[in-house]
Amino acid sequence: xxxxxxxxxxxxxxxxxxxxxxxxxxxxxxxxxxxxxxxxxxxxxxxxxxxxxxxxxxxxxxxxxxxxxxxxxxxxxxxxxxxxxxxxxxxxxxxxxxxxxxxxxxxxxxxxxxxxxxxxxxxxxxxxxxxxxxxxxxxxxxxxxxxxxxxxxxxxxxxxxxxxxxxxxxxxxxxxxxxxxxxxxxxxxxxxxxxxxxxxxxxxxxxxxxxxxxxxxxxxxxxxxxxxxxxxxxxxxxxxxxxxxxxxxxxxxxxxxxxxxxxxxxxxxxxxxxxxxxxxxxxxx
Amino acid sequence: xxxxxxxxxxxxxxxxxxxxxxxxxxxxxxxxxxxxxxxxxxxxxxxxxxxxxxxxxxxxxxxxxxxxxxxxxxxxxxxxxxxxxxxxxxxxxxxxxxxxxxxxxxxxxxxxxxxxxxxxxxxxxxxxxxxxxxxxxxxxxxxxxxxxxxxxxxxxxxxxxxxxxxxxxxxxxxxxxxxxxxxxxxxxxxxxxxxxxxxxxxxxxxxxxxxxxxxxxxxxxxxxxxxxxxxxxxxxxxxxxxxxxxxxxxxxxxxxxxxxxxxxxxxxxxxxxxxxxxxxxxxxxxxxxxxxxxxxxxxxxxxxxxxxxxxxxxxxxxxxxxxxxxxxxxxxxxxxxxxxxxxxxxxxxxxxxxxxxxxxxxxxxxxxxxxxxxxxxxxxxxxxxxxxxxxxxxxxxxxxxxxxxxxxxxxxxxxxxxxxxxxxxxxxxxxxxxxxxxxxxxxxxxxxxxxx
Numbered sequence: 001x002x003x004x005x006x007x008x009x010x011x012x013x014x015x016x017x018x019x020x021x022x023x024x025x026x027x028x029x030x031x032x033x034x035x036x037x038x039x040x041x042x043x044x045x046x047x048x049x050x051x052x053x054x055x056x057x058x059x060x061x062x063x064x065x066x067x068x069x070x071x072x073x074x075x076x077x078x079x080x081x082x083x084x085x086x087x088x089x090x091x092x093x094x095x096x097x098x099x100x101x102x103x104x105x106x107x108x109x110x111x112x113x114x115x116x117x118x119x120x121x122x123x124x125x126x127x128x129x130x131x132x133x134x135x136x137x138x139x140x141x142x143x144x145x146x147x148x149x150x151x152x153x154x155x156x157x158x159x160x161x162x163x164x165x166x167x168x169x170x171x172x173x174x175x176x177x178x179x180x181x182x183x184x185x186x187x188x189x190x191x192x193x194x195x196x197x198x199x200x201x202x203x204x205x206x207x208x209x210x211x212x213x214x215x216x217x218x219x220x221x222x223x224x225x226x227x228x229x230x231x232x233x234x235x236x237x238x239x240x241x242x243x244x245x246x247x248x249x250x251x252x253x254x255x256x257x258x259x260x261x262x263x264x265x266x267x268x269x270x271x272x273x274x275x276x277x278x279x280x281x282x283x284x285x
Numbered sequence: 286x287x288x289x290x291x292x293x294x295x296x297x298x299x300x301x302x303x304x305x306x307x308x309x310x311x312x313x314x315x316x317x318x319x320x321x322x323x324x325x326x327x328x329x330x331x332x333x334x335x336x337x338x339x340x341x342x343x344x345x346x347x348x349x350x351x352x353x354x355x356x357x358x359x360x361x362x363x364x365x366x367x368x369x370x371x372x373x374x375x376x377x378x379x380x381x382x383x384x385x386x387x388x389x390x391x392x393x394x395x396x397x398x399x400x401x402x403x404x405x406x407x408x409x410x411x412x413x414x415x416x417x418x419x420x421x422x423x424x425x426x427x428x429x430x431x432x433x434x435x436x437x438x439x440x441x442x443x444x445x446x447x448x449x450x451x452x453x454x455x456x457x458x459x460x461x462x463x464x465x466x467x468x469x470x471x472x473x474x475x476x477x478x479x480x481x482x483x484x485x486x487x488x489x490x491x492x493x494x495x496x497x498x499x500x501x502x503x504x505x506x507x508x509x510x511x512x513x514x515x516x517x518x519x520x521x522x523x524x525x526x527x528x529x530x531x532x533x534x535x536x537x538x539x540x541x542x543x544x545x546x547x548x549x550x551x552x553x554x555x556x557x558x559x560x561x562x563x564x565x566x567x568x569x570x571x572x573x574x575x576x577x578x579x580x581x582x583x584x585x586x587x588x589x590x591x592x593x594x595x596x597x598x599x600x601x602x603x604x605x606x607x608x609x610x611x612x613x614x615x616x617x618x619x620x621x622x623x624x625x626x627x628x629x630x631x632x633x634x635x636x637x638x639x640x641x642x643x644x645x646x647x648x649x650x651x652x653x654x655x656x657x658x659x660x661x662x663x664x665x666x667x668x669x670x671x672x673x674x675x676x677x678x679x680x681x682x683x684x685x686x687x688x689x690x691x692x693x694x695x696x697x698x699x700x701x702x703x704x705x706x707x708x709x710x711x712x713x714x715x716x717x718x719x720x721x722x723x724x725x726x727x728x729x730x731x732x733x734x735x736x737x
Contacts, residue, residue, distance in 0.1 A: 005507060035307075037307075037309070040310050040314070041310065044346065044347045044348065044349065090349075092349045094348060138351075138355060138397075139401070140393070140397045142393075176471070177468065178468075182429070183429075186433070186436050186469075186472055187429060187432075188432060188465050189468070190429065205569065208545040208568075213693075213694075214520075217690060220687050221509060221687070223686050223687075227686075232427075233464045233509045233510055234427075234462055234509065253721060254690075254693075254721065256689045257690040258686070262686060272291070280287045280288065283290060284289055284290055285289040285290070285291050
């Protein structure tokens with residue numbers, strides 16, 4: 001093993017079992033105290049946070065522990081006249097929150113409670129001439145938004161309302177030497193952006209634009225000796241990449257290129273056995 | 286909440302922290318409430334600018350606050366401000382974004398607001414922006430926000446690609462492990478030294494880059510940055526799509542292509558007349574293997590074309606089956622890897638020699654071994670086949686995390702070897718072993734395997 005390579009250490013006393021009950025508690029408790037510092041200070045991310053929380057609860061089989069009626073009310077309160085969703089009351093709508101809102105509605109099977117037509121209109125309005133998407137009326141373009149747009153309308157069964165081929169071609173223009181993708185043409189490959197681009201191409205039927213072997217290899221090389229995955233070369237592992245990297249590999253039919261057991265060991269070690277929840281790497285918050 | 290260490294605190298420390306945080310939260314809520322209600326009341330003034338600036342300094346990721354600033358500024362610009370006033374006002378935005386970036390150099394909101402502000406300016410100072418990029422890249426040479434921003438500034442300021450190429454050389458010189466710099470290089474070279482097709486580089490430039498990257502890779506063989514760039518340089522050019530074969534069996538016509546195409550692009554002609562046809566593949570729109578049903582005539586010609594490719598099947602009475610090969614047929618003389626010319630061969634042989642020497646010093650260097658295999662493949666895929674396979678077997682043991690990857694590479698290479706040698710039976714057996722379905726479009730239908 002080489003010395004000095006950026007990687008995390010797994011402490012001796014790290015958890016080795018999945019502490020599912022603790023995670024259920026962690027999410028359930030989160031938000032119960034509206035004056036909790038971290039919770040309150042991240043209100044501008046509320047809609048996204050709510051999606052991740054609900055999604056996790058659903059996967060763990062405990063979605064019933066979330067208060068469905070107040071979630072629905074929250075969604076309704078956050079949709080504005082132009083069809084987009086705010087992250088929380090008072091803040092401005094954005095494509096990021098709009099996807100999260102639609103995803104939450106799908107989890108709770110309550111799409112009829114939101115203005116679907118409004119969402120379609122809002123998302124359509126953000127597509128540019130070249131096929132990319134702005135995050136909001138202020139014009140920032142990024143493939144995170146391309147994915148938000150196509151995933152959103154795909155969930156609503158309205159993908160054909162967008163210039164789908166143009167969106168795929170924009171993603172194609174972001175292809176890099178290593179087979180990966182970045183946020184815009186010319187931007188460096190990054191596992192999170194790779195997920196958004198591969199996801200976009202999968203949803204729009206253009207996966208053949210990807211060199212699956214080249215990209216699959218680059219993604220497989222995100223796995224470090226600790227078993228954890230980083231987001232790009234020579235960076236520290238972060239448990240969030242277990243999602244971005246693995247989901248991308250799964251879409252590319254190459255998930256077996258990651259050492260499953262080693263990754264599991266890393267992920268289990270990221271758990272906090274006091275509070276529940278996961279840290280980005282063992283020993284962190 | 287990435288990168289925050291969990292630290293054990295005493296009860297006293299906890300108490301103090303709680304008091305501090307309660308106060309901070311109160312101040313934050315108060316500030317936000319005032320800003321948002323004043324906005325609702327229609328105020329677009331200096332007070333809003335001051336208030337949002339204060340919150341943004343410690344919370345640069347609150348998009349709505351940046352939006353409010355943009356609204357206020359656009360409102361101010363509506364009244365007849367002379368050009369210099371506008372730029373003076375916007376200079377404050379640059380100051381603000383700069384101080385926000387010191388708190389969070391990766392804040393999307395701060396970088397975008399800076400971009401937006403410069404777009405509004407009448408006379409932006411691009412040199413100042415390039416200098417800012419220099420500073421931030423010195424702090425973190427992998428900050429992709431800063432690299433992206435630099436590329437945008439360079440395009441606005443009409444900085445030459447040559448200049449930018451030199452900049453990447455500087456960064457690589459400071460630290461060979463600068464993946465971001467290698468990446469930028471990969472974008473600039475095809476513009477400055479274009480090859481025959483899109484995104485390729487002139488051959489002699491490929492050779493000099495190989496030399497450069499080998500120096501980098503050998504300085505620290507465990508660092509992946511230079512090795513990734515190295516494999517890209519060894520890669521083959523993308524070819525235009527070609528027809529592999531077209532086969533007729535009874536009333537079923539099969540078209541095989543080197544790459545996926547849209548079925549709508551395929552043109553079918555019977556006796557010279559275009560015929561509407563429905564092609565089915567595994568995918569609805571894009572596939573490399575398409576099948577259609579035809580009511581077949583007993584004699585005559587069937588033509589299938591795609592872009593500039595065309596193949597013709599001559600039908601004969603009593604002959605149920607017929608096959609024609611296209612330009613994409615892969616036999617010994619038309620391989621999966623384009624055979625190198627003399628000069629490239631020399632360069633590759635030198636690179637191979639370098640790798641072999643490094644492996645003597647560092648026999649466990651997986652990057653060196655994998656690159657050696659790729660060079661062997663680029664030189665002579667048929668002759669070096671066994672040696673490449675044994676490198677991959679060794680890699681499965683050296684780099685166990687990626688054992689399945691190396692297995693699949695082996696499978697793919699074995700398929701290609703058999704396809705080139707037209708060993709159809711062995712190929713059929715190999716195909717069923719593989720995890721990933723490679724080259725299914727090259728697998729000849731059983732009826733034709735012995736005939737050829």
